[in-house]
Amino acid sequence: MNKAGRTIQLLAISGSLRAASSNTTLLRAAALLAPEGIEISLCDKLGALPHFNPDLEGAEPPVVKDFCAQVGAADGIIISSPEYAHGVPGVLKNALDWLVGGFDFINKPVALFNASPRSTYALASLTEIVSIMSGRIVSEASITVSLRELHLDEASIVSHPETVSVLRAAIVAFAEAIERYRLETSNEEDK
Ligand SMILES: Cc1cc2nc3c(=O)[nH]c(=O)nc-3n(C[C@H](O)[C@H](O)[C@H](O)COP(=O)(O)O)c2cc1C
Numbered sequence: 001m002n003k004a005g006r007t008i009q010l011l012a013i014s015g016s017l018r019a020a021s022s023n024t025t026l027l028r029a030a031a032l033l034a035p036e037g038i039e040i041s042l043c044d045k046l047g048a049l050p051h052f053n054p055d056l057e058g059a060e061p062p063v064v065k066d067f068c069a070q071v072g073a074a075d076g077i078i079i080s081s082p083e084y085a086h087g088v089p090g091v092l093k094n095a096l097d098w099l100v101g102g103f104d105f106i107n108k109p110v111a112l113f114n115a116s117p118r119s120t121y122a123l124a125s126l127t128e129i130v131s132i133m134s135g136r137i138v139s140e141a142s143i144t145v146s147l148r149e150l151h152l153d154e155a156s157i158v159s160h161p162e163t164v165s166v167l168r169a170a171i172v173a174f175a176e177a178i179e180r181y182r183l184e185t186s187n188e189e190d191k
Pocket of ligand 1: 087
């Protein structure tokens with residue numbers, strides 16, 4: 001809970017639609033490990049979004065509106081994505097493209113999780129995409145966890161002390177950064 005007694009709501013977006021995705025597993029584990037006062041919910045809309053088409057801007061299908069509203073309502077976004085052919089998976093880029101024309105993502109605090117240390121190209125590309133979309137990447141909350149190498153599933157992650165401590169520290173650092181941004185913004189508005 002923040003100082004005003006409000007729960008911090010984080011939206012977790014996985015760039016993988018795979019049922020046994022390591023990135024989704026990492027986000028699910030983060031949701032289980034979130035301390036009191038922080039809630040992490042997993043976005044399940046990416047696979048249902050139509051291909052982005054600028055002609056539909058202003059007349060977006062309901063699923064797109066719901067997705068954008070989820071992003072807009074969140075205090076922060078955690079993205080965890082695989083790398084495909086040295087790039088960001090199309091399904092994730094498609095979802096981000098739907099956010100470009102609106103205001104839901106502007107100044108949104110973003111933590112980038114990475115479940116595979118060798119996937120450096122997608123992470124670099126995602127950093128650039130989120131930055132140009134005016135997302136605020138919180139570096140102290142952005143982590144790389146080697147799930148593939150450790151072969152960790154959700155249950156074993158939450159009982160793996162090193163990974164638990166990295167994940168918890170990232171979540172807490174993210175919540176603290178969100179609070180700092182909120183304070184800065186309200187101070188600016190008071191001027
Ligand atoms: C089509 C395809 C392309 C891939 N390309 C890369 C790549 O360029 N670099 C890399 O490090 N891994 C690559 N991988 C491996 C995935 O990034 C890796 O398996 C990742 O952990 C999958 O994430 P997930 O478990 O969340 O689905 C590729 C996998 C697939 C299916």
